[in-house]
Amino acid sequence: MSQVYNLISDWDLNDELSYCLRNRDLEQKFLYMDDWAYCYYNVVEKDKIYYWSYSHNNFLDFWLKNIFLKNKNITIISLWCWNSEIESFIFENLKKNFQINYYWVDSSKNMLELSIKRMNKIKNIEKYFICADFSTNEFRRELSQFTSGSSMRIFTFFSNTFWNINPNNIIDILYNLLKTWEKIWLDVRLRSWTTTKDDMKDFEKYYWYLWNKISENHFKFPLEEINIDPKKWFMWLNSVKINPLGAIKYEYSFTLNTKTTIIIRNEKITILPKESLKILNVYTYDPDWLINFFEWHNFKLIDKFINEWRWQFLFEKK
Ligand SMILES: C[S@@+](CC[C@H](N)C(=O)[O-])C[C@H]1O[C@@H](n2cnc3c(N)ncnc32)[C@H](O)[C@@H]1O
Secondary structure (H helix, E strand, O other), X not given: OEEEEEOOOHHHHHHHHHHHHHOOEOOHHHHHOHHHXXXXXXXXXXXXXXXXXXXXXXXXXXXXXXXXXXXXXXXEEEEOOOOOHHHHHHHHHOOOOOEEEEEEEEOOHHHHHHHHHHHOXXXXXXXXXXXXXXXXXXXXXXXXXXXXXXXXXXXXXXXXXHHHOOHHHHHHHHHHHOOOOOEEXXXXXEXXXXXXXXXXXXXXXXXXXXXXXXXXXXXXXHHHHXXXXXXXXXXXXXXXXXXOOOEEEEEEEEEEOOOEEEEXXXXXXXXXXXXXXXXXXXXXXXXXXXXXXXXXXXXXXEEEEOOOOEEEEEEEEO
16 A cells, blocks of 8 residues: 655745755755656666665665564655665565565655656555655654554665765754664765875765766756756865764865856845855765764664675664
């Protein structure tokens, strides 16, 4: 059985877009609105190293080892979850008969359609599709109500999700949302190592996305849609160290060459030449510091799966 809930209104989205533009800092969700959701598919399709060199079986194995052997009745809440690609794979391949409530949570209506399609053939679980911004109080209230009878909730962040989120913001939201014993399952990109030389190597890797047509389209289509002329900006990358996490944040921005006026709901926003607009953040982590960070916030590490630069972690609220 599946149910669909939409907690996002176009009216609120426009307000938020206007707020972000005034602050010169776009929220990530604006990259995935409307048809731009499909651009992400092209990025995934072409980024062979990140997506296709890491088998979905790594998730299935981790899941079986840590979760399903011990619990038969599970609620999975998959945050910022795109088309449920990894979750669908797991559900399709589970051999035992578990009782699963699956909550898909994403702010993009197009992603919602893609996910409903992807999950269509999976029949033996309860599916709830919630189109919502995870950071809003409204969503958190609704989720608490929806899942009030659940015995064990597991919050998952798969693929390129946790690396786009400000960890200081999300960790407190999660702490307040979870009950004792409930879990967070992370899939995270790591820094190569912690020396300056390694940081320079990583910088080069993320810098490459600036010159890659597919990722460039993923960044630029949303800007074109709000009338920023693609010939009138250039894109650049900055990196910042985030303490006490030992993380490196890569910030992708656009700088405009000419004065630009954007109109949202009859209100003008003017951006001057040489001003920049932040469009996406990418956080890469040091594993030990990430574990410490969760410990400091009262989460205990249950298990980790190590695979060079992409690790899975399972944390439990103390
Ligand atoms: C990089 S993609 C996600 C990747 C996905 N987890 C995967 O496995 O590849 C980011 C997703 O997060 C969603 N998103 C971005 N900001 C969000 C927010 N504030 N609340 C809910 N979803 C959000 C986007 O619509 C998009 O589907």
